[in-house]
Amino acid sequence: MQIRNVMTGVFALSMMGAANSALADTWRFGLEETEGSVQYAYAEAFKDLIEEKSDGDITVQILPYGVWGSSYSALYDALQGGAIPISFGSGFLGGTVPESQLMSLNYVMPNDQLETAEILNSDAFMQSDAWQQSFRSRGLVPLAAVPEGFQVWTANKPIHTPEDMKGLQIRVMDNSLLRATYQAYGAAPITIAYGELYSALQQGQAEGNIQPVFAHENMGFYEVQDDMIFAEQAQFIGNLIANEKWYEALSDDQQKMLQSTLKEMVQKGHDIQTQFNAERLETIKDKSDINIIYLDEKERSRFRELARPVRKVYVDMVGERGKQALDILLKEVEESKSGSSDSDDGQAT
Structure with a gap:
């Protein structure tokens, strides 16, 4: 699909959301993956929590791969432009946020997959100035990291x-x-x-x-x-990202609700990917x-x-800000390792 057609589709989705907002605020959620994926199951669980906590004042519209188009750059453009205010961004995101390639480094994180999710979503890393500014300087806000299983x-x-x-x-x-x-x-x-x-x-x-x-x-x-x-x-890491202007326009209560939901989703996301990958391996x-x-x-x-x-x-490739983010992550991994009896198999050494 050509970019022009993709953006036309995104615009149409935006107009649908605007029409719906007369009854409820609509959060459009872009996915890089199709139905039946970890991202889709995560988005469904996220949608259930947000809609329940908001008493129906907010609806979440899930937009899987193929609905918004097929060019990831178009998805990220729509995210930066605000037509899609929340989205996943992974390996392809390096062209938009070069520092995000940190998530692609091999043999850095622990072998324990839940431990990886907890470290990546810790305030020490996720809320660090280095990581936040890597995205905010591009009009985006990193909300969460969603490990989707070993590559x-x-x-x-x-x-x-x-x-x-x-x-x-x-x-x-x-x-x-x-x-x-x-x-x-x-x-x-x-x-x-x-x-x-x-x-x-x-x-x-x-x-x-x-x-x-x-x-x-x-x-x-x-x-x-x-x-x-x-x-x-x-692990394959999906970065959950928001448009910065959209995020800052949320009320204090909405931001608190979003952040509390994301904390709940760390364990839920881990459980989803664990179940998906175990069941799919048996299918294979x-x-x-x-x-x-x-x-x-x-x-x-x-x-x-x-x-x-x-x-x-x-x-x-990415400079000092990326180095700072990497150093913070390595420090968190090392501290986690020192508190565990596991060997350093697969960890930063």
């Missing part, structure tokens, strides 16, 4: 070592840091639109893929790949004979060593 590799051959990944044309989101990461692993990363990825894998235009389990199942990617590899290098196993590989600590350590220098690449 899992697929390919048409087993991958246990960086040598196995050498030259692999693996699809990554349009994100400079992700390209740098997979180049460090020895792969040849390429970018293909999400809606075109299935056919690209089927036709061999891409040789590998990186998604949470639920997305591999939801989009059928596992049908056209032979091997699924769990390296536990990073039932419906295919894909070879599932879990890398052991020795195998992960080789990828971890290659990923560590990419932190400097991130800082060089």
Whole structure:
């Protein structure tokens, strides 16, 4: 779809929301994913809480991928312009908020997925000046981070070592840091639109893929790949973002209601992604004979060593504010690690 047509659709949605606002305030919520995804289930739970807490004075209109269009830049433009006041933004968001690529760094966060969600949503990180200003300087407000499960590799051959990944044309989101990461692993990363990825894998235009389990199942990617590899290098993180003018125009009570809802959603979001990914993995196993590989600590350590220098690449890309955000995050991870009896498997070292 051309950008012009996408924005026409967004404008029409905006007019629908304006018409509805005579009866209730409508919060339009843009998703990067389709129905049946973690983002959609999260949005449904968020909608239920907001509408209940507001006694029906606020309705949440969920706009999944395909409803608002198919170009992520159009979604982010609509968010910055206020036509869609709340939205998810993930790997593609790096073109709008370069510092957001912090969420794409590999082998930084703990292996415990709930612990990751709690650290990312802690006031120490989420409300830090470095993280807030990275978004606010672009007319946006970071509200929450929503981990959607470990990013899992697929390919048409087993991958246990960086040598196995050498030259692999693996699809990554349009994100400079992700390209740098997979180049460090020895792969040849390429970018293909999400809606075109299935056919690209089927036709061999891409040789590998990186998604949470639920997305591999939801989009059928596992049908056209032979091997699924769990390296536990990073979770897929959806950033929940608001238009700054819209957010600041909310009443104090509405802002408090939103913030209390987001705190509740940390656990709910974790429960959603855990259930989705566990159930979808069973579906994949039932419906295919894909070879599932879990890398052991020795195998992960080789990828971890290659990923560590990419932190400097991130800082060089985005500057001092990004470095400050990374330093805060590493400090929170280290403090969490020191309070746990777990090993440092997968953590910042």
